[in-house]
Structure formats: C-alpha cells, structure tokens
Amino acid sequence: MDTTLSREAAGTAPGGRPVERWTLERGGTRVRLLTYGGIVQSVEVPDRSGARGDVVLGLGSAAEYAACRGPYLGALVGRYANRIAGASFTLDGTLYALVPGDGPNCLHGGAEGFDRRVWRAERVPGGVRLTRVSPAGEQGFPGRLAVSATYTLDAAGALAIAYEAAADAPTPVSLTNHTYWNLNGAASGPAVGSHELRLGASRMTPVDAAGIPKGGTAPVAGTRHDFRAARVLDAGHDHNFALDGGADGGERFAAELYAPASGRVLTIRTTEPGIQVFTADSFAPPVPFGPGAGVALETQAFPDAPNRPEFPSAVLRPGERYTSRTTYAFSVR
Ligand code: GAL
Numbered sequence: 428m429d430t431t432l433s434r435e436a437a438g439t440a441p442g443g444r445p446v447e448r449w450t451l452e453r454g455g456t457r458v459r460l461l462t463y464g465g466i467v468q469s470v471e472v473p474d475r476s477g478a479r480g481d482v483v484l485g486l487g488s489a490a491e492y493a494a495c496r497g498p499y500l501g502a503l504v505g506r507y508a509n510r511i512a513g514a515s516f517t518l519d520g521t522l523y524a525l526v527p528g529d530g531p532n533c534l535h536g537g538a539e540g541f542d543r544r545v546w547r548a549e550r551v552p553g554g555v556r557l558t559r560v561s562p563a564g565e566q567g568f569p570g571r572l573a574v575s576a577t578y579t580l581d582a583a584g585a586l587a588i589a590y591e592a593a594a595d596a597p598t599p600v601s602l603t604n605h606t607y608w609n610l611n612g613a614a615s616g617p618a619v620g621s622h623e624l625r626l627g628a629s630r631m632t633p634v635d636a637a638g639i640p641k642g643g644t645a646p647v648a649g650t651r652h653d654f655r656a657a658r659v660l661d662a663g664h665d666h667n668f669a670l671d672g673g674a675d676g677g678e679r680f681a682a683e684l685y686a687p688a689s690g691r692v693l694t695i696r697t698t699e700p701g702i703q704v705f706t707a708d709s710f711a712p713p714v715p716f717g718p719g720a721g722v723a724l725e726t727q728a729f730p731d732a733p734n735r736p737e738f739p740s741a742v743l744r745p746g747e748r749y750t751s752r753t754t755y756a757f758s759v760r
Pocket of ligand 1: 497498499509534638665666703705723725
C-alpha cells in the first residue's frame with residue numbers, strides 16, 4: 428500500500444498566510460508536517476512492544492513555532508544550514524553580505540530563513556513535495572533559487588527527505604532538517620544520558636566558542652567526539668562530523684540513535700558530507716523542553732564552507748542541480 432496522505436488547515440503564519448498540516452502514514456510510521464517552515468511536527472513509530480509514540484520535539488501551531496524560533500524545532504533549514512562566519516563570503520570575486528543573527532555570524536540562512544516561510548505543498552507518489560522560490564538577494568544570498576523538499580515514507584515506514592534546487596546565479600546552498608529526536612518520547616525526560624549514539628565519522632570540524640570552524644578537520648580518536656562505537660550520548664555536543672565514505676552521490680551511513688528503554692532505533696543515511704550533532708544544552712524557557720530533551724542530527728554541508736576552500740564545496744552554479752537526500756529508518760531491538 429502506498430503512503431496514506433491527508434491534509435488539513437492548520438491556522439496561519441505570521442503575516443496571515445494559511446498553513447496546511449499534512450499527515451503521511453505507512454509501514455507503522457505516521458508523520459505530520461507543516462507547510463510553515465517545512466516543519467516535521469511529529470513522527471510516531473512503534474516501540475519494542477508495538478506501542479506507537481511521538482519521537483520528535485514538536486509544538487502545536489505555526490504561531491507557536493514562530494514564537495519559539497531559537498531551537499529550529501523540526502524545521503527545514505536554508506538557504507545555508509549552520510554558520511557562515513562574519514555573515515559574509517566571497518564568491519567569484521564578489522563579496523556578499525548576509526543577514527547576521529548569531530552574533531556577527533549568519534546562522535541557518537539568516538533572520539528570516541527557509542524555516543520562516545510558507546511552502547506550497549503537492550501530493551507526489553509516497554508523500555508530499557514542498558516548493559518555494561527564494562528570490563535573488565533573500566537574506567543577502569545571490570541568485571534566485573527554486574527549491575523543493577520531498578518527504579516520503581517507504582513500505583517499511585522509513586522517512587526520506589529529498590531536496591532539490593536550481594539557481595540562476597552561483598550561490599551557496601545547504602539544506603537540512605532540524606528535527607530533535609527523543610526515541611523514548613518527547614515527554615520522557617532528556618535524550619542525553621538515555622540514548623546511545625553511533626556515528627559514521629572518524630573526523631570532525633573543530634570550532635571556536637562561536638561555533639565557527641578553526642580550519643580543516645581533526646580525528647575523533649581519543650577525544651570526546653569519538654562515536655565510532657555506540658556509546659551513551661553525553662551533553663555538550665554541537666559539532667559537525669565529517670562522514671566517512673566516498674562522496675559518490677550515494678547515501679552513506681551517518682548515525683544510529685538507540686534508546687534502550689523503548690527499544691527504538693533511528694538509522695540515518697545521507698548523501699551529505701557532514702552531520703551536525705546538537706544536544707540542545709541551551710534549551711531554556713520559553714522553549715517548552717528542558718536541556719538535552721532531544722538531539723538534533725542535521726545532515727548538511729560543513730559549517731562556513733563558503734569561506735573554507737578546504738571543505739567540500741557547497742556552491743551551486745546555474746545549469747547544475749543541487750540534490751540532497753537523507754533517510755530516517757526506524758526499527759526496534
Ligand atoms: C544548531 C546549531 C546550534 C544552535 C541550534 C539552534 O544547528 O548547531 O548551535 O544554533 O542549531 O538553537
């Protein structure tokens with residue numbers, strides 16, 4: 428059976444544009460997403476005993492998300508996920524100034540990023556496709572960018588998010604989804620300390636106190652960043668890991684998250700070169716979740732790649748097609 432799809436009105440975004448909530452169901456998984464910010468609002472999957480529960484940190488309405496923007500709960504992040512140092516970069520000899528927001532740096536596409544936009548939704552086989560056009564100059568980024576994010580469920584209940592984009596001028600692009608996972612359920616207490624994490628990464632990108640890369644990558648061996656073997660997730664992680672495996676366009680193993688109490692396992696595979704692991708240590712009121720309540724596992728290009736020639740390029744040029752795909756598979760053990 429194909430994915431069961433339904434849609435309902437879900438209030439309005441700031442500015443009054445109507446928002447839809449789409450529900451996708453297949454293979455034991457039920458996903459709700461909003462056309463506001465492409466937000467994954469809930470993901471319900473069975474635990475070891477077959478009981479279905481919501482494993483992401485979510486809020487109720489688009490207005491609630493708009494009022495609680497800091498954590499980017501569940502959001503589709505762009506035009507450039509993660510930080511760009513000094514909110515500027517030079518491309519083909521031209522200096523571009525972006526809208527800062529995280530101190531002097533640009534974070535997650537600027538003050539009004541893709542997570543603050545209302546997307547157009549349409550049915551596609553297996554799920555729903557969101558589209559929008561990011562005009563030239565939006566938040567300072569060059570070129571008009573036509574973007575889509577397609578959310579589908581397969582027969583086994585795995586969620587895939589596939590992004591595509593095309594631009595009429597060279598521009599950095601890095602799109603991700605900012606869902607925070609708690610495989611014991613959002614109300615179960617912290618994910619930190621109660622989950623085990625394994626990453627397909629033997630290197631990571633060291634950053635300064637502002638989250639800006641110091642340059643290059645460093646081995647995780649012998650450091651607190653070593654998740655090559657599964658171990659209990661501790662607090663204090665907000666880093667990009669450089670994923671092992673060739674950049675041949677195929678999906679590679681990124682992360683496995685396991686919650687022994689519920690038995691739920693999340694396995695993430697991606698075409699992206701990196702994954703940001705953020706343990707939500709900074710959560711504080713008015714965010715209605717405590718520190719460490721969930722862990723964000725954001726597949727993406729490397730932070731500040733537009734200013735870092737040593738990192739995999741994140742520049743999209745006219746005539747090229749940006750494609751990115753991440754799958755989130757659910758199982759129990
Ligand atoms: C993460 C980022 C964190 C924090 C968070 C949003 O992707 O790495 O530093 O900004 O988003 O609260």
